[in-house]
Amino acid sequence: MSLHHPIMIEKLRYAIEQADQHGLLQASAQHVLTGYSGKKIIGTLQRLAALFSETPDTCYLEIGVFQGLTLLSVASASPKLPCFGIDNFAYFDPNKENFNLILDRKAKLDTNNACLINNDYEDALASLQAEIGTRKVGVYFVDGPHDYRSQLMCLQLAQPYLHEHAMIVVDDANYQHVRQANRDFLVTHKNFKLLFEAYTPAHPANLDKAGEAQAREGWWNGINVLVKDPDNLLPTMYPPTERCRLLYENEHMVHATAGAEYAPQVLRIMHEASRARWDRFILRFLHLYPSIRKHYKNHKNLFPSMNTYSEQLPVFHLNSPSG
Numbered sequence: 001m002s003l004h005h006p007i008m009i010e011k012l013r014y015a016i017e018q019a020d021q022h023g024l025l026q027a028s029a030q031h032v033l034t035g036y037s038g039k040k041i042i043g044t045l046q047r048l049a050a051l052f053s054e055t056p057d058t059c060y061l062e063i064g065v066f067q068g069l070t071l072l073s074v075a076s077a078s079p080k081l082p083c084f085g086i087d088n089f090a091y092f093d094p095n096k097e098n099f100n101l102i103l104d105r106k107a108k109l110d111t112n113n114a115c116l117i118n119n120d121y122e123d124a125l126a127s128l129q130a131e132i133g134t135r136k137v138g139v140y141f142v143d144g145p146h147d148y149r150s151q152l153m154c155l156q157l158a159q160p161y162l163h164e165h166a167m168i169v170v171d172d173a174n175y176q177h178v179r180q181a182n183r184d185f186l187v188t189h190k191n192f193k194l195l196f197e198a199y200t201p202a203h204p205a206n207l208d209k210a211g212e213a214q215a216r217e218g219w220w221n222g223i224n225v226l227v228k229d230p231d232n233l234l235p236t237m238y239p240p241t242e243r244c245r246l247l248y249e250n251e252h253m254v255h256a257t258a259g260a261e262y263a264p265q266v267l268r269i270m271h272e273a274s275r276a277r278w279d280r281f282i283l284r285f286l287h288l289y290p291s292i293r294k295h296y297k298n299h300k301n302l303f304p305s306m307n308t309y310s311e312q313l314p315v316f317h318l319n320s321p322s323g
Contacts, residue, residue: 005231008165009195011051012227016196019043023217025050029076029109035069037143038220040198041171045070045141046077048167052138053078058163059135060084061128063121063144063154064171066092068102068114070141075106075114084132086117086124086144121150125157136163143171148248151181155226167195167227174199174222179239180248182224186238193234196225258302262292 023039024030025046045060052058058081065071065087075083089098099118106114117124117131121144124131140162142154155168162168172178186192198219204212215221224239254260265288272281296302 005165005229006233008051009227009229009233012048012167012195012225015047015051016044016225019047020198024073026073026077029073029111032105032108033067033069033072035067036204036220037069037171038216038218038223040218041169041220041223042070042073044223044225045074045139045169048139048169049074049078049081049083052163053081055138057135058138059132060139060141061132061137061158061161062086062141064142065098065102065116066143067098068105070143071114072102072105072109072111074139075111076109079111079113081113081138082132082135083111083114084117085114086119086121088118088120090120091145121145121154122157125154125161128158128161132161136166137161138163138166140166140168141171142168146172146175146178148177148181148251151178152185155181155185162228164230165228167225168192170224170226172221173197173224173239174203176241176247178222179224180241182226183238183241186226186236191228191230192226193229194224194237194239195227195234196223197239198223253305256307257305258299258307259292259295262288262295 019025019040022043024043049060052060060074060078060081060083062071062074062083062085065085068085071083071085075081085102087098089096092098099116102116106112115131137158140158142151144150144154151170158168170178170182173182182194186194199222200215200219201207201211203221204215207215227234254263257263265284269281269284269288272278272284
C-alpha cells in the first residue's frame, strides 16, 4: 500500500461511515455463522480489511474467535487477504466444540484464507512471526479477555507486527476497564490516535429485546478504532473514563487477599442480599461455600490479607551481560 497517510485516514473514515450507514459489506457468510457482534462492527472490519486485500505481505488478525463470526465474515469478504484468528477456546465453550465448529464452517464457506491459531493470546503473540511470516497486520481486532491487563497486553504485544497504516479495532469498549486500557495505551503511544468510538446504553444482555436487536444491527457492546498517525494529522482524543482510579487501585487489595479468585462469586452473593433476594442468596452461598472451605483447607499458609506469594523467590538475583 503506497498511499500517503492523509489519503489513508480519509479512506478509513469513509469505510466506517459506510459501515454505519449500510452495515455488512458482504453478507453471504451469515447464513452459517453464529456469535456475538453487531453488523456495523462486522461491516467495519470487512471494509477496513478490504483496504489491504491487494497489498502484498499484509494480513488480518483477531484475538478471540469464539464461533468464527467475525473471522469468517472478514475472510469471506476479502478472499485474497490471509486472516488469522487467535483463541485457546478456554471460555464460553463448555462442550469443547467451537474449534471443530469453526473448521466445519470454514469448509462450508470455502474460506481457505482463514487460519486458526489455537493458543493463549500471550503465547501466540510472543511467537506470531512463526504463523504470519513476514506479513504485517493491517487490521487488528481485539475481542479476547476483557480484563484491564489482558486488554493492555493485547495492544502492547502486537506492536512489532503492525503495518505502517495499521488500525486496531477494540470490541466491548462499553466496559470502563476496556476504555481505560485503550486510553492508557494512547497516552503512552503518541503515534496512535483514536479515530472512532461508538457505544450502546448497556451490554446487550442487559437491554430489552428491542435494545438487543438494535445492538445486534449496530455497534453491539461498543467499539474503539485506533489508527497509526505518525504525522499527527488527527487531534488527540481519548475514550471517556472516570478520573477516580479507585476501581483499579482496589485490585491490589483483592489480589493480595486469601481466596481472591472467589471475589466475583462473593460479589454476586452480595448483590442478591442487596436486593433482599434471600432465596437466591442462600442458594448461591450454599453452592459456593464447599469450594471456599476446600480452598482455605488446602491453603492454610495464606494470610487473611497482604499475601505476597514470594516465599520461593530469590533473596538476591543480579542480572549480568551475556558472553
